[in-house]
Amino acid sequence: MIVHWFGMIRLLLIFLALANPLAAETLEGPVRVIDADTIDIGAAASIRLLGIDAAEMGQTCKRASGEVIDCGVVATEGAVKRFAGRRATCEVEGRDRYDRVLATCRVDGVDLGAELVRSGLARTYRDNVTYAAEEKEAVLAGRGLWAYEMDDPSVWRAAMRDRRSATSDPAPDGCAIKGNISNNGRIYHLPGSRSYAATRISAAKGERWFCSETEARAAGWRPVAR
Known part of the structure; x- marks a missing residue:
């Protein structure tokens, strides 16, 4: 019986580790x-x-x-x-x-x-x-x-979002990474990066929003250099 309970506990710990x-x-x-x-x-x-x-x-x-x-x-x-x-x-x-x-x-x-x-x-x-x-x-x-x-x-970011919404294609919910196309190629900007606030996204130019860095990299975008 003791062996059985130890086995159950071990399986539970493995499950929790895999879940998170x-x-x-x-x-x-x-x-x-x-x-x-x-x-x-x-x-x-x-x-x-x-x-x-x-x-x-x-x-x-x-x-x-x-x-x-x-x-x-x-x-x-x-x-x-x-x-x-x-x-x-x-x-x-x-x-x-x-x-x-x-x-x-x-x-x-x-x-x-x-x-x-x-x-x-x-x-x-x-x-x-x-x-x-x-x-x-x-x-x-x-x-x-x-x-x-x-x-x-957080207040400043909210004000910037309001300002950008008037001049940039809107971001889908939960997708705040900017996929920009410039002379340097396809580059993505994370919220808080140096050029993030100034970057505008135009779907007409092939630019887009991403929901994660993994998605951006898979689509062929690379992170902006500091």
């Missing part, structure tokens, strides 16, 4: 920063850091003095300075609707999300409280982009 193969996966590799909340470490898909949200390329911030900066560039450069080229270990928890891996990543034991929020280069994502203490510390110190007037990244 990413749940307990650990990925490792050198960090290439895509933006302040998304990295690449040589895995099949880019990694979205869990619990944080960062300014997008082209999103502007303003000081009380009137100085205006591209806060997406500042956030990305800050992440590059801290983590680019260093080896990260990422604990995977799933995927998002853009087919990016969702994970908590560490470099030499330092949680990338916590460090970016504490430095004022990223914010907590929506109602996620994982890094609430780090965000409070950054806000009180006026650290990083908290020294500027800045829209929450």
